[in-house]
Amino acid sequence: MKPVLRILSRLGNATVGGVERLGFAARFFAAILRQSGTSVVRPGLVVKEIYQAGVLSLIIVLMSGMFIGMVLALQGYETLVRFGATESMGVLVALSLVRELGPVVAALLFASRAGSAMTAEIGLMKTTEQLSAMEVMAVDPIARVVAPRFWAGVISLPLLAALFSTLGIYGGYLVGVRLIGIDGGAFWGQMQAAVDWRYDVMNGVIKSAVFAFAVSLIAVFEGYDAKPTAEGVSAATTRTVVTSALVILALDFVLTVFMFRGGVH
């Protein structure tokens, strides 16, 4: 085969394979929704997974939020002081976190910490025939294993993003007000006046909810679809982190285009 044809053939195969996988993921998502009854009837299953995915991610999310807020305040001061607008630091920190950094960075951290763990766990359950064993015991693994983890991710991430932003703002306060010496009243007052509940906060919550669906679906899908070998689970875990990161950033761009239009409320 000629090199050009070979390249075209590979491209065609990759495209068909990609579309096929996307279709499988869509059907998998539909199956999760259909099999979510067990998670509703037995909320304990979801709560256990919220502990694994959410509570155990708290440290990394809270610490990252705090540091990012502190860095934002330091960098913001550098710029704002040139224009004599250091009182606006509260607004800068809060809007950056609530609109963008909170949902996006929390989702990236969640994908790395909890998403990869979900993929590895489900992938290993598949490798060690635990999912098959469940199936043979007349227990649907999607209802018993996948759906609770998916919903735990969907519930946990927006809460983690909210905590991320809260700690970030507090970190900004510590650096801006306590360290640099900006007036505390101006910091909080300007923030309260400029940050709109629906336009800024709710849009941020919507973003993190969308990311939560995307990351959780990618994590459980990659685990369920992993090749049942050590190499397969390793590759699936990597794919979860990489695909989640790309999807989060792409979705963030699309959502930002629709949500924020130059301050037009």
Add this chain to the structure above:
Amino acid sequence: MRPKLKSCSYCAVQRNRSKPDTILRMTVADASISSAAPAASATSTGVDAAGALPAKACAAAEALVELKNVSFGYTKDRQILSGVNLIVPRGKLVAVMGGSGCGKTTVLRLLCGQIRAGGGEVLVGGRSVAAMKRDEMYAHRRRLGMLFQFGALFTDMTVFDNVAFPMREHTELPDEVIRDLVLMKLNAVGLRGTAHLKPSELSGGMARRVALARTIALDPQIALYDEPFAGLDPISLSVVGQLIRRLNDALGMTSILVTHDVAESLKIVDYIYFISEGKVVAQGDVATIKASTDPFVRQFVDGQPDGPVHFHYPAKSLAEDFS
């Protein structure tokens, strides 16, 4: 609403709720090998030759599981099974033997409905597994118990929770009854003392016995064992083998044992099918197999390195490769 399931173990426990010693003794007497005579005698089905006759004799007993001319391949190019006929009478312990990759496990997966036959029929209790709808399939699987090759215990649960898992999923039994039942099942495999441990804290042989306890958790009608002896030391191997035989008899199950461990299987099974290259190449009861002069059976039973099953994977001639 989950269906209510009252197994015979459940009834027995209910009758003896106030007598915990009695509950535990029931399983000790019925199944545990700790105080029982060692080997179970392999019962003859009156078959005298590998070939067509044994199938008739086997069919004379009530067939609970039947494979009729079954074919299956994961890809179109490579058939794993081609025209397999196999009968498992009710109450018997039947072994399906053959080399690695010959399609033994595929037989079990067909029976569980995890895969569907490309041709022929897989019948369980006279019902075609392939024709079962989702609800029927789940009802069918609740009547099965399967022991996976490496146990497939849930690693995030304790031994107790692993055995309790099918009971919690499929019954409305109160916690205290489940507790008694789980301890009964664990006692039957001699591991009541490990209830609080995690699977990672067990040896391979112990994990296999816990998996065996989970397999019989709901007193299944049919027990399927996928390579239960793989990787076990001689003591564990013998213990697991005897348990499989005694549990089959004590619980009135019908069992299918997929293995390539000839020595252990010949001690415990009623009937043996040999599969090679996707076909049943020999069958018979233990005495028949031991006395068989069939080259395949002899190679397998005596562990000869070369014979109908070649030592070398097909390749170019030595002269070509080393020239």
